[in-house]
Amino acid sequence: MSAPTARAVYPEHLREQVEAYLADLRFAEEPAAQGLEEAMRYSLLAGGKRIRPVLALATAKALGKDPSSILPLAAALELIHTYSLIHDDLPAMDDDDLRRGRPTCHVKFGEDVAILAGDGLYAEAFKLVLHAQPGDPANLLKAVCELASATGVNGMVGGQYIDVQALVPQGAATLRRLHELKTGRLIGASVECVLLLMEGSDEGSRLPQFRHFAAELGVLFQIVDDILDVTGTDDALGKPRGSDERHGKVTYVTQYGLDGAREMAAESHRNARAALAQAAPGGAAELEQITDFIATRTS
């Protein structure tokens, strides 16, 4: 992993596009459901790096396309990520009171509203892509199918299940698999969906190369996440440090120690950059920046 002093440049111009698009989104037509929209927007607009949608825009750029042409798909990724955070934070799950320095959705609006805000964000994510994302219908179907797949039982939800059930036996393979499902699949889908939308999956598509990069990026993201839970500051994380340890979770750090995890992160960082160089031989400045950012982030 790069030294923490060598902080990576983040493609802020893409983040700003995402942020503006998200801020403009409205969901509830019914006046009586405005309170639900309020809870959804409270969590959606809590800031953050918007890694998933920025990754999607950067992928479009690497393919030589206009990033703004996939803003609905990119925004949907953030809606889905927000939904997963709201449900993960619930008392019955990780029971976290703070998220990005603010009370979590259920603390602020009640548990019932938080469950529904998550449910609503997930539904509106699909509606947004299906309603507002231009593209070839057959390719769009493939992209949305990947979105559902990456967030279902063999993706995000399945990973969260394994996590809360603490069914993780010792061993690198299973640990890696848990995080591939819980976090990696959606990080990966942020790249893959754009490929599917813009190039389909037929011969000539660069999907396999980008898929390799995306998978490695998901792993890198999770290793760094585990390291930050131990080394980060409460302020930077926006939540109390050491949450994993308190929940008795098996992480890359509990498994390999801090130094071991750092070595794995460095290796994963190199692998991701190598995979990216193969996927985009002509260079992909923003994707390189995001990769370096994920490796060196402090929150």
Add this chain to the structure above:
Amino acid sequence: MSAPTARAVYPEHLREQVEAYLADLRFAEEPAAQGLEEAMRYSLLAGGKRIRPVLALATAKALGKDPSSILPLAAALELIHTYSLIHDDLPAMDDDDLRRGRPTCHVKFGEDVAILAGDGLYAEAFKLVLHAQPGDPANLLKAVCELASATGVNGMVGGQYIDVQALVPQGAATLRRLHELKTGRLIGASVECVLLLMEGSDEGSRLPQFRHFAAELGVLFQIVDDILDVTGTDDALGKPRGSDERHGKVTYVTQYGLDGAREMAAESHRNARAALAQAAPGGAAELEQITDFIATRTS
């Protein structure tokens, strides 16, 4: 409403097709996520009339198509309905312990697993349609968009929000609207999605006529639901009667009295049959049966 003695015939042959298809569904590829699949299938395979998928198959038949050609879409409707029941039953929502005579999902598997089982069913519903439902890609996109729309903030989730917030002021219009969102939109979508898939929404499609029928059917369903919560037996309902009253809910019965609600159901039944006659002038035996069944059901 027809006299309770004149019980309607239900298109059991369609229900059996749905049941067999649902029983064959598997979700988890990962061994460690099998417990999540178990919870999903526990709730999914708890029986019931399968009104939404049967409605979808009957609509296909009314359009002169092979009902079995839309089984993935039909099954997705039941996955979504099951997800909504699991989340509605949670302690933070309606806090119900019994459903169809069995412990609810969170009583049997724990609250965390129940939340994830609902989330998982919703994701897998989208994946099922997008992955397995044949059809013209542009029409399929429209159908899935309606599915997301009918179950989002301006549909099922929004209706449930208004319901748990008890934001219902007095008045027929708002009461009707709440139930249109919470229950009616998905009942309606069971008809509309099939039209969108098979005929699109262009000129010449019978979508408007069927949409009118579907909306009225949703209203009829809810009025009868409210009546049954007062007049049904615990055994037939599979849960304690009077749940609405205990939760202080405004229903058609609290609003108009039992006789008033029965008159409204009778009128809604007539309207639905009239709308169906306009949509399918050549007759639609199974849709007529389902309409009569919904009007006269006892559970």
